[in-house]
Amino acid sequence: MSFAGFPREAFAWFEGLEADNSRAYFTAHRETYDRAVREPLEELLETFADELGGRVKLFRQHRDIRFSRDKSPYKTRTYGLIFDRPSSLAGLYAELSSSGLFAGTGYHVFEPDQLARFREAVADDRSGPRLEQAVAAAHAARVATFGEALKTAPRDYPKDHPRAALLRHKSLVAGRRLAPKAHGIGAKAALSHGRSIWEACEPMNAWLDAHVGAPTAGTRPRR
Numbered sequence: 001m002s003f004a005g006f007p008r009e010a011f012a013w014f015e016g017l018e019a020d021n022s023r024a025y026f027t028a029h030r031e032t033y034d035r036a037v038r039e040p041l042e043e044l045l046e047t048f049a050d051e052l053g054g055r056v057k058l059f060r061q062h063r064d065i066r067f068s069r070d071k072s073p074y075k076t077r078t079y080g081l082i083f084d085r086p087s088s089l090a091g092l093y094a095e096l097s098s099s100g101l102f103a104g105t106g107y108h109v110f111e112p113d114q115l116a117r118f119r120e121a122v123a124d125d126r127s128g129p130r131l132e133q134a135v136a137a138a139h140a141a142r143v144a145t146f147g148e149a150l151k152t153a154p155r156d157y158p159k160d161h162p163r164a165a166l167l168r169h170k171s172l173v174a175g176r177r178l179a180p181k182a183h184g185i186g187a188k189a190a191l192s193h194g195r196s197i198w199e200a201c202e203p204m205n206a207w208l209d210a211h212v213g214a215p216t217a218g219t220r221p222r223r
Contacts, residue, residue, distance in 0.1 A: 002043065002047075003040060003043040003044050003046075003047045003187050003190070003191070004040065004043075004187050005040065005184060005185055005186040005187040005188075005189070005190055006036065006037075006040050006041075006096065006101065006180070006184045006185045006190065007036050007183070007184045008180065008182065008183055008184040009032055009036050009184075010032075010036040010037045010040070010096065010184060011098050011100070011180045011184065013029055013032045013033055013036060013037055014037075014076060014077075014096075014097055014098035015098045016029065017029075017074060017076055018076050018098060021072040021073065021074055021076065022073070023073055026061075026073070026074055033061070037078050037096060038058065038061075038078060041058065041078055041079075041080055041094060041096050042056065042058055042080065044094060044190055044191070044194070045058070045080050045081075045082055045092075045094055047191065048082060048092060048191075048194060048195075048198075049082050052082065052085060052087070052092070052198075053085050053086045053087065054082040054083055054084050054085035054086070054092070055082070055083060055084045056080060056081070056082055057080060057081050057083060058078075058079075058080040059078075059079055059080060059081075061074050061075055061078060062074060062075075063075055076097060076098070077095050077096065077097035078095070078096045078097070079093065079094065079095035079096070080093075080094055080095075081093050081094075088202075088205045088206070088209050089107075089205075089208070089209055089213065089214055090105050090106055090107060090201075090205040090208060090209070091105065091108070092105050092194070092198055093105060093108075093173075093175070094194060099177055099179065100177050100178050100179040100180050100185065101177065101178045101180075101185055101190055101193060101194075102175055102176070102177040102178075103175055103176065103178075103193055103194040103197045103198065104173055104174060104175025104176075104197070105173065105174060105175065105197070105198055105201045105205060106145075106147065106171070106172050106173030106174050106175075106201065106204065106205065106208070107171055107172055107173065107208050107212060108147075108171055108173055109170075109171050110169075110170055110171055110172075110212070111215035111216075113215055113216045114212045114213070114214075114215050115170060117211060117212050117213070118169070118172075118208075118211065118212045119154060119157065119167055121207075121211035121212070122163050122166045122167050123157060123161065123163065123167065127207075127211055128163050128166070129163075130207055131163075131166060131204070131207045131211075132163060132166070133203070134203035134204040134206075134207050135166070135174075135204060137200065137203055137204075138174050138200050138201050138203075138204055141196065141197075141200035142176060143174050143175065143176050143197050143200045143201060144174060144175065144176060145172065145173070145174040145204075146173060146174070147169050147170065147171035147172045147173045148169070148170040148171045149168040149169045149170060149171075150168040150170065151168070152164075152168065153167050153168060154167060154168070172204070172208065174197075174200075174201045174204060175197060176193075176197055178190070178193040
């Protein structure tokens with residue numbers, strides 16, 4: 001089936017799950033989840049995978065509650081990833097929730113060897129400014145950058161380093177959310193949203209591929 005957008009009932013389903021995160025609610029509304037949430041999200045990702053290359057992975061709706069104080073059984077967002085792309089190690093991430101459609105990309109986690117390369121390249125006056133320019137280009141396209149970060153510059157780097165804000169990062173991702181309208185989110189709007197964000201982040205991902213690359217233990221999907 002071709003991607004036809006996300007109907008309003010998809011977002012109503014999430015609102016209902018937030019109010020009643022129980023097996024009874026999920027079971028009673030399973031048909032809506034399959035038809036209006038999970039299947040369209042998979043179709044959206046498959047559409048982009050056909051266009052950009054890569055493989056699609058959708059994550060389980062059930063939460064792993066074994067080591068969590070929160071015993072609610074279901075995630076209140078549904079998300080998936082395009083990985084193994086020929087052009088970049090950075091995955092293309094899409095997430096649906098009551099707030100709308102979020103599209104993002106980047107390196108979600110730096111392994112220790114990746115983190116060392118990232119910091120070295122950021123601190124280098126030849127390569128570091130190019131990442132600043134790539135991040136600025138994403139911001140100019142109204143795409144926010146974020147990720148796990150230290151409170152101050154890492155050890156062995158001056159706290160007043162001109163790129164201290166980037167040096168603090170332990171991951172670097174970017175994205176933006178598209179809020180639903182009264183009818184939901186149409187196919188054209190969803191496709192344009194993902195495409196515009198991922199295009200705006202191409203310079204950032206290219207920098208990460210060139211200067212950080214895959215962990216030495218092997219490549220793994222990154223959202």
